[in-house]
Amino acid sequence: MTAQLIDGNAISQTLxxxxxxxxxxxxxxxxxxxxxxxxVGDNQASQVxxxxxxxxxxxxxxxxxxxxxxxxxxxxDLLARVExxxxxxxxxxxxxxxPLPAHIDAQKVIEAISPAKDVDGxxxxxxxxLMTGMPGFWPCTPYGCMKxxxxxxxxxxxxxxVVIGRSNIVGKPMAMMLLQESATVTICHSATANLxxxxxxxxxxxxxxxxxxxxxxxxIKPGAVVIDVGMNRNDEGKLCGDVDFEGVKEVAGxxxxxxxxxGPMTITMLLVNTLEAAERAAA
Ligand code: GUN
Numbered sequence: 001m002t003a004q005l006i007d008g009n010a011i012s013q014t015l016x017x018x019x020x021x022x023x024x025x026x027x028x029x030x031x032x033x034x035x036x037x038x039x040v041g042d043n044q045a046s047q048v049x050x051x052x053x054x055x056x057x058x059x060x061x062x063x064x065x066x067x068x069x070x071x072x073x074x075x076x077d078l079l080a081r082v083e084x085x086x087x088x089x090x091x092x093x094x095x096x097x098x099p100l101p102a103h104i105d106a107q108k109v110i111e112a113i114s115p116a117k118d119v120d121g122x123x124x125x126x127x128x129x130l131m132t133g134m135p136g137f138w139p140c141t142p143y144g145c146m147k148x149x150x151x152x153x154x155x156x157x158x159x160x161x162v163v164i165g166r167s168n169i170v171g172k173p174m175a176m177m178l179l180q181e182s183a184t185v186t187i188c189h190s191a192t193a194n195l196x197x198x199x200x201x202x203x204x205x206x207x208x209x210x211x212x213x214x215x216x217x218x219x220i221k222p223g224a225v226v227i228d229v230g231m232n233r234n235d236e237g238k239l240c241g242d243v244d245f246e247g248v249k250e251v252a253g254x255x256x257x258x259x260x261x262x263g264p265m266t267i268t269m270l271l272v273n274t275l276e277a278a279e280r281a282a283a
Pocket of ligand 1 (some may be wrong): 120
């Protein structure tokens, strides 16, 4: 059996067209949705990510500002910038790119962002809202994974979903979103003793570890849906996920590729959240 691909670029195109349309509707009322992206330091990967985020905003009718600061910026100065953006009516979403330099307490900075502008969904208020099923912003990567499941009409109710990884950014919120859709959820991590026993029972597997070949064909139930959140480099320097794609695609029912899977969905959901923040502010 060969799995069907879930194409993150194609799903993104549809969702981004909707964002652009809703942004135009807001603009007609005199409101341009605005995202502020704050980058501190010169992390190479972060520079690429923020450039993509800013460009995607521009391509879809959102206003965006990129604030770049030296790695020597103090925590107090960064907190003051966040507070200024909280007060800025032209900014509806604030994203402080992580990682931050070691002398800055990232959690403190995240908590300084107004929950109404927390389009990354990393604030404790956003995490609490997700956990309790209240309205709030969902972290973009797991939110994008949910949209991918939706795109194939997958019904999660009563299904067994296994999430590999327990980060605050992906694994934990992913598990909450799957639970909200009435899946039975297992969270696996580096101390899980019997990973293969668990993944073999899974109807849906989400791999979010950040390590190549965490998930191989012998670990997959035939027909399962496999979502690959990994962004790794192989020995030739080529982008690859956490899943052994070539092997797993012969067993799974659906699979997301890397690149072209979850990656574009993360930025798309950032646009969706920013638009949503602007719509809420305008209401
Ligand atoms: N660093 C890596 N991914 C992300 C993300 O989604 N948001 C932020 N703010 N920083 C990141």
